[in-house]
Amino acid sequence: MRYITFALAKGRLAQKSMEMFEQIGISCEEMKDKNSRKLIFTNEELGCRFFLAKANDVPTYVEYGAADVGIVGKDTILEEGRRLYEVLDLGIGKCRMCVCGPASAAELLQHHELIRVATKYPDIAKDYFYNKKHQTVEIIKLNGSIELAPIVGLSEVIVDIVETGATLKENGLTVLEEVCPLSARMIVNQVSMKRENERISQIIRDMRALVLSRQEGQQQQ
């Protein structure tokens, strides 16, 4: 039996998605050993392999077929623009992509001023300002702590992920516009979807049923 290989975005998402995989009977004991330096973990019985990768690299592994299935945030899928199938919203890692800044910047957005936008997501920002808002802006790519940019005068606004809003609040910034909602998605390589259709479709069906039952559980609370 050929292995089905899963690429998971490192961090909280990987842990949460492994918990979900376990609930549909796909577990990996090897992965639970926190001291292990291994990069790839196997469940021989199920014919599955798992590896952790930087979020930005997960769509790359999936597009090239080095992984059949990937779990990664919608933000990364949009930004990377890879050829792959996005098959399921896992309903975890929910947050929003937003335009943020000091409240005073709202006016600059309203009047379509030529402003500078700092972001880790230049393609998402470009698509939003150019194609949706038809506003010309200067996009500045940063790699982290994006909230710093308007504070130190690098840009007027930022395009960034907002989860609880605590980072913005503590830095005197606010959400000015919402770009799109985000959450973790399951992605599948286009060839694997055909070649391993039976096994992958079963995984998608089981995962979809789990997501639905979790949503129903949440609504009842």
Ligand code: PRP
């Ligand atoms: C993300 C994001 C915000 C923060 C939002 O940063 O870029 O800074 O989380 O979360 P909150 O709304 O709950 O405060 P991350 O911690 O991933 O690190 P980064 O700044 O290096 O991108």
